[in-house]
Amino acid sequence: MKQFITLCIAICFLSCGTSKTVRTSKKVIKGNWTLNNISYSEAGAFDVTLLNDSKKECFEGSDWQFIPNNNTGIYTISKSNCTTGPRYFNFTIQEVDEATGYYDFLLKPTNEKGKSESNVGFRLNLSNLSESNMQWQQTLTVEGEPFTITMNFTKTQ
Numbered sequence: 001m002k003q004f005i006t007l008c009i010a011i012c013f014l015s016c017g018t019s020k021t022v023r024t025s026k027k028v029i030k031g032n033w034t035l036n037n038i039s040y041s042e043a044g045a046f047d048v049t050l051l052n053d054s055k056k057e058c059f060e061g062s063d064w065q066f067i068p069n070n071n072t073g074i075y076t077i078s079k080s081n082c083t084t085g086p087r088y089f090n091f092t093i094q095e096v097d098e099a100t101g102y103y104d105f106l107l108k109p110t111n112e113k114g115k116s117e118s119n120v121g122f123r124l125n126l127s128n129l130s131e132s133n134m135q136w137q138q139t140l141t142v143e144g145e146p147f148t149i150t151m152n153f154t155k156t157q
Helices: 002-016 020-029
Strands: 031-040 063-067 072-077 085-097 102-110 122-129 133-142 145-155
Touching: 020 085, 020 122
Parallel strands: none
Antiparallel strands: 031 063, 031 145, 063 072, 072 085, 085 102, 102 122, 122 133, 133 145
């Protein structure tokens, strides 16, 4: 009887946990990344502030660290003419469709202690994740038309 109860408890914990796909993704995302470039789905010059923080030019070349065991991270902007320094965030990878492997990536800026001052977060599509490359996409509506921002990362460690 004890073994049966133990088995039932174990099944409950496993069924409530994250999927294998999300667990694997967390292992891959762990570490240091560089945000190499940001592109837009439309041609032209756009005045976009990313993550309610800085312009595209400031984010390109920024260094990112993901710590999946506690879903936190830090990105650091170091370009001149930008507000430099570390920024802290919490993140969650949410599986959208296990068959396709597409995810929603939720990023919430915080202070150094992990507290959000504005309680504002950003939903991005984690459209590509490999051992060496990662791509995020965020689709917005601009003048009634879809506008996609694509962010490409490479792993540095």
